[in-house]
Amino acid sequence: MNSTSPEHHVVIVGAGFAGLSVAASLDGAPVRITLVDQRNHHLFQPLLYQVGTATIATSEIAWPVRHLMRRRRDVVTLLGTVTRIDAAARTVHLEDGGDIGYDTLVLATGARHAYFGHDEWEPFAPGLKTLEDATSIRRRILLSLERAERETDPARRAALLNFVIVGAGPTGVELAGAIAELAHQNLPREYRQIDTRRARVLLVEAGARVLPSFTQDLSDYARAALERLGVEIHLGQPVSECSAEGVVFGGEFLPARTILWAAGVRASQAAAWIGAPADGAGRARVESDLTAPGHPEIFVIGDTATIDAWHGKPVPGIAPAAKQQGVHVAKTIRRRLAGDPSPRPFRYRHSGNLATIGKHCAVIDFGWLKLRGSLAWWIWGIAHIYFLIGVRNRLAVALSWLWIFMTGSRSACLITQSEHPPKRA
Amino acid sequence: MNSTSPEHHVVIVGAGFAGLSVAASLDGAPVRITLVDQRNHHLFQPLLYQVGTATIATSEIAWPVRHLMRRRRDVVTLLGTVTRIDAAARTVHLEDGGDIGYDTLVLATGARHAYFGHDEWEPFAPGLKTLEDATSIRRRILLSLERAERETDPARRAALLNFVIVGAGPTGVELAGAIAELAHQNLPREYRQIDTRRARVLLVEAGARVLPSFTQDLSDYARAALERLGVEIHLGQPVSECSAEGVVFGGEFLPARTILWAAGVRASQAAAWIGAPADGAGRARVESDLTAPGHPEIFVIGDTATIDAWHGKPVPGIAPAAKQQGVHVAKTIRRRLAGDPSPRPFRYRHSGNLATIGKHCAVIDFGWLKLRGSLAWWIWGIAHIYFLIGVRNRLAVALSWLWIFMTGSRSACLITQSEHPPKRA
Numbered sequence: 001m002n003s004t005s006p007e008h009h010v011v012i013v014g015a016g017f018a019g020l021s022v023a024a025s026l027d028g029a030p031v032r033i034t035l036v037d038q039r040n041h042h043l044f045q046p047l048l049y050q051v052g053t054a055t056i057a058t059s060e061i062a063w064p065v066r067h068l069m070r071r072r073r074d075v076v077t078l079l080g081t082v083t084r085i086d087a088a089a090r091t092v093h094l095e096d097g098g099d100i101g102y103d104t105l106v107l108a109t110g111a112r113h114a115y116f117g118h119d120e121w122e123p124f125a126p127g128l129k130t131l132e133d134a135t136s137i138r139r140r141i142l143l144s145l146e147r148a149e150r151e152t153d154p155a156r157r158a159a160l161l162n163f164v165i166v167g168a169g170p171t172g173v174e175l176a177g178a179i180a181e182l183a184h185q186n187l188p189r190e191y192r193q194i195d196t197r198r199a200r201v202l203l204v205e206a207g208a209r210v211l212p213s214f215t216q217d218l219s220d221y222a223r224a225a226l227e228r229l230g231v232e233i234h235l236g237q238p239v240s241e242c243s244a245e246g247v248v249f250g251g252e253f254l255p256a257r258t259i260l261w262a263a264g265v266r267a268s269q270a271a272a273w274i275g276a277p278a279d280g281a282g283r284a285r286v287e288s289d290l291t292a293p294g295h296p297e298i299f300v301i302g303d304t305a306t307i308d309a310w311h312g313k314p315v316p317g318i319a320p321a322a323k324q325q326g327v328h329v330a331k332t333i334r335r336r337l338a339g340d341p342s343p344r345p346f347r348y349r350h351s352g353n354l355a356t357i358g359k360h361c362a363v364i365d366f367g368w369l370k371l372r373g374s375l376a377w378w379i380w381g382i383a384h385i386y387f388l389i390g391v392r393n394r395l396a397v398a399l400s401w402l403w404i405f406m407t408g409s410r411s412a413c414l415i416t417q418s419e420h421p422p423k424r425a
Numbered sequence: 426m427n428s429t430s431p432e433h434h435v436v437i438v439g440a441g442f443a444g445l446s447v448a449a450s451l452d453g454a455p456v457r458i459t460l461v462d463q464r465n466h467h468l469f470q471p472l473l474y475q476v477g478t479a480t481i482a483t484s485e486i487a488w489p490v491r492h493l494m495r496r497r498r499d500v501v502t503l504l505g506t507v508t509r510i511d512a513a514a515r516t517v518h519l520e521d522g523g524d525i526g527y528d529t530l531v532l533a534t535g536a537r538h539a540y541f542g543h544d545e546w547e548p549f550a551p552g553l554k555t556l557e558d559a560t561s562i563r564r565r566i567l568l569s570l571e572r573a574e575r576e577t578d579p580a581r582r583a584a585l586l587n588f589v590i591v592g593a594g595p596t597g598v599e600l601a602g603a604i605a606e607l608a609h610q611n612l613p614r615e616y617r618q619i620d621t622r623r624a625r626v627l628l629v630e631a632g633a634r635v636l637p638s639f640t641q642d643l644s645d646y647a648r649a650a651l652e653r654l655g656v657e658i659h660l661g662q663p664v665s666e667c668s669a670e671g672v673v674f675g676g677e678f679l680p681a682r683t684i685l686w687a688a689g690v691r692a693s694q695a696a697a698w699i700g701a702p703a704d705g706a707g708r709a710r711v712e713s714d715l716t717a718p719g720h721p722e723i724f725v726i727g728d729t730a731t732i733d734a735w736h737g738k739p740v741p742g743i744a745p746a747a748k749q750q751g752v753h754v755a756k757t758i759r760r761r762l763a764g765d766p767s768p769r770p771f772r773y774r775h776s777g778n779l780a781t782i783g784k785h786c787a788v789i790d791f792g793w794l795k796l797r798g799s800l801a802w803w804i805w806g807i808a809h810i811y812f813l814i815g816v817r818n819r820l821a822v823a824l825s826w827l828w829i830f831m832t833g834s835r836s837a838c839l840i841t842q843s844e845h846p847p848k849r850a
Binding site: 041066076078079098146149414 | 464483484485487489491492494495496500501502503504556567572575616618821824
């Protein structure tokens, strides 16, 4: 470590897979780094649906950013929300005061779920992007069951026992499978007045098949596997209304108290901050080397950017793609500091698609190899344990999974964070 | 199990140590039971301060009540908030509709922290009774450190690094010790702009010594041990003001952004519901058999009742006392149903006081044996693991403790549940 701090200042906004990958790959480079995020933790989003469905605890898939960076004396971690970027002055403005000047800026601020112009649906159909989203979804699912247990009116009870998931990509499929297992297999013996096996889990999709990013045969397998779990699948049926009463799809109204949204994403404001061109989902269109057009000192990566770097197709919004982009950015920064400013294009190397459906049931598409069923499920589980950060979290998640696998008992069925805090009883 | 449901209906309000103990001890009795709580989980309060100080996760010390009762077909678990009791009609009224008739009623609704007539202090000095309290305290501690890391004004930075704990009973001592360890030992290497070792942890107590329920020599030991951890102890100094700016004690104002309240409790509304006489803290004064005066069919137990059944002294508000009362109530109900209505007085058997101060440091007073230091700490840890419900939670807490013991890394430093949800960055 140098006794004098290097001159070149890299500011990374966002501590998701993309941002952390840049920081990790810059270890030892002649730069000083400031890492800004509006939350204090990095989140392992691939397992977030398991928090939402009461399988694992929040702390098992989230790690404080400054703890991850504790050995990196070259990194200053700040909790802060970016409001504006002055690209001419090379300055990042934070919400509660404080400007940060930069030499190189990396924007990796991710995406939120999107409602295709119907943001008014959000209160009735929450998505799944943050820890708070996940505990909120867990609360909704468990509260619906609790209320059904006390409800005497058959129609209202039925509405409480209808669980609708909108969107049949990996998140929707994983949520639907996990909720079906929860209601149909784990919880029946805990309720006395209702039979949770009669809860309906509906997966509603505007497109023609589930898991559209997978091959047709894996889609077909996933659909059949979900149906075996008791999930009702409605394809080709766009949702046209969400309310406190229920959801309209295929022109029909279904009363439902729990609607979960897994249908679309919208990029963060990064493109707007720097005036970059964007696609329909708000993702910045970046140059082949992942820089913003006209701003070689600004990189935009991860879910808030779009680039056709996968044999001419857009890079998918998954963790491995974000990590690869982070590595590419770090290499470019190092090369520039070593005196080589020539841009090199980013190329995405696809390693595969994975999605889990339920116990002993997953699909994997490596391209050269397609797997489904029990073997795919084991590989999915081992891969996810492996990619978790830290030995302690690997042990904790492995324990949670082992427990539910052997006993069928969910360990994290907690209703916390009430919208209306309970009064003293 | 009978094929016809027994006639006698026992309604238990509150699923804390007292209420659960009644339910557990009535296993196999000729009654049907309804167990009502305003939360869906039982909470192991003795370890709640460890959630507040980022040592363990919320799900490790909280269990869904209906999961605990899953094998008890005689128990109906309801999530609901009691608003009123009609003792003449023998009916419990719930907030969102629904009356529950009872033959025997057990009120075990616990206590909250109290501010001695200054409820306006609560927003500035939260107490520690619920999971939400604990995550709120954790958020305050961690946010103060995060803000200090970004603060450039020395006075404001100092205020952010002052942590004041009001009340030096076991909860206050445990919080002060844990915060001192967190700031002075676990976190220094994670911050770059501030030295968290310079954070001040102040334990403020109106009385003359710390841990007043322990003997003088254990009090003295605990005080010295806290001071070794870097806790500043202010005895005989009642707090006269709490605000967003800081706290006044001993006539002096100390700027502080984090004030935690561990100074007093106030019983739930149980006494008021049934018009029972109460002491100054709102605890129902019960008959020697734990029934409400004039209502032999109503038992009031745990922290919401008071009775001089410890050799003429009041029974202490600790978990073992609540459990013993629950067992006594269940025995009385069984005896009555067997045709013996004669009341038998409850007698409290004190097994000991335990309090932990920090790593390798606790005090235990069994009466016949007093322990302090490392051995006491090991006994404290083993006893608490033992009393946790369920093998899975024992494993999880043991793993958390082992991890922090060996690595010094806190596993649960998450800021969640923001008062003001972060906007999209």
